[in-house]
Amino acid sequence: MELVDNYGRVLRDLRISVTPRCNYHCVYCHPLGMEMSDPPGTVTTRDVVHFLRAAARLGMSAVRFTGGEPLVRRELPEMIAAAAATPGVDDVAITTNGTLFRRRHKELLGAGLRRVNFSLDAVDPEVFRRLTRGGEVAQVWDAIELALELELHPVKLNAVVIGGVNDGEVVRLAELSVDRPLHVRFIEYMHLNNAPFDEYRRQFVAGAETRARIEERFGPLEEVPTDPSSPARVWRIAGAQGTVGFINSVSEPFCSNCSRLRLTSDKKIRPCLLTELELDIAWAFDAPDPEAALVEALLAAAGKKPEKGSTLPTLRERVMLGIGG
Known part of the structure; x- marks a missing residue:
């Protein structure tokens, strides 16, 4: 059985946010001064088990755990184990x-983790520190090296490009894909942090501009065939071991091929990242037969998935930190 929305899109991919907490304060995700904690009713391991079984019954086959920062959630290995044990x-x-990856990698791998996406928005320590409001890039690079050593391929690096902040880093980030099997993804800055509109427009950098900078340094990129439902269009620097990709959510929306649903940590399904539409499904987790109720909730969410989201700057009820990546 497939989960299909009203526009014929087959929904296969789940994003499950396990916490809104994060130990970084990245400018594109975490408005200054905002601190979040796990509220009463935060999704539990038992909830994840029921949700994944219901989703798998509808043909959903890929799950990525997000946050906040998912590794601050103590129960994350149990949730990963539940996903790995779910048929389908x-x-x-x-x-x-x-x-926290080095500290927790053994329990994560033992639970069944097979793939990791790292946020790496800059190579330069000072730029990284400014963008994350205090982060240390050496700590993140250590985690990336460990993931390569553990052969958790593909190891993907996500970089949100912000003009005047880290746009000068794109060539150095792309260069990471040359000598190592790293897959660098350049993500357009989306207005999901309620930044002042003029500031956002001033800092937005189109993916085409990022690509042009990279090609100016390395020459024409070679296209890599990609699943149409993937948000990234993928390319390779000539002779490189890894790839570079561009997630141009704003300048080149890919809504027509979207295959994703999101479960927030407070038990709401978000059919589209870029709308305010959410379905509160706490009732389903508390039902006498949670899996049957969650199948019903997922079908309702698919039926309400909009044709497209809005990429225009707008004041949002929930910022990225609360939604989940």
Whole structure:
């Protein structure tokens, strides 16, 4: 059975936010002064088990755990184990800033983790520190080196490009893909942090501009065939071991091929990242038969998934930190 929305898109990919907490304060995700904690009713391991079984019954096969920073959640290995043990789920990954990866990697791998996406928005320590408001790039790079050593391929690096902040880093970031099997993804800055509109427009950098900078340094990029439902269009620097990709959510929306649903840490399904639409499904987790109720909730969410989201700057009820990556 497939989960299909009203526009014929097959929904296969889940993003599950396990916490809104994070030990970084990245400018594009975490408004200054905002601190979040796990509220009463935060999704539990038992909830994740029921949700994944329901999703798998509908053909959803890939799950990525996000946050906040998912590794601050003590129960994350149990949730990963639940995903790995769910029949039909064949891709279990996390998106992390990497700060706790070395400390927790053994329990994560033992639980069944097979893939990691790291947030790495700069190579230069000072630029990285400014963008994350205090982070140490050496700590993240140590986690990336460990993931390569553990052969958790593909190791993906996510970089949100912000004009006047880290746009001067794109060539150095792309260069990481040359000698190592690293897959660097350049993500357009989305207005999901409620930044002042004029400031956001001034700092937005189109993916085409980022690509042009890279090609100016390395020459024409070679296209790599990619699943159309993937948000990234992927290319390779000539002779490189890894790839560079461009997630141009604002300048080149890929809504027509979107295959994702998001579960927030407070038990709401978000059918589209770039709308305010959320379905509170706490009732389903508390139902006498949670899996049947969650199947019903997922079908309702698919039916409400909009044709496209809004990439225009707008004041949002929830910022990225609360939604989940």
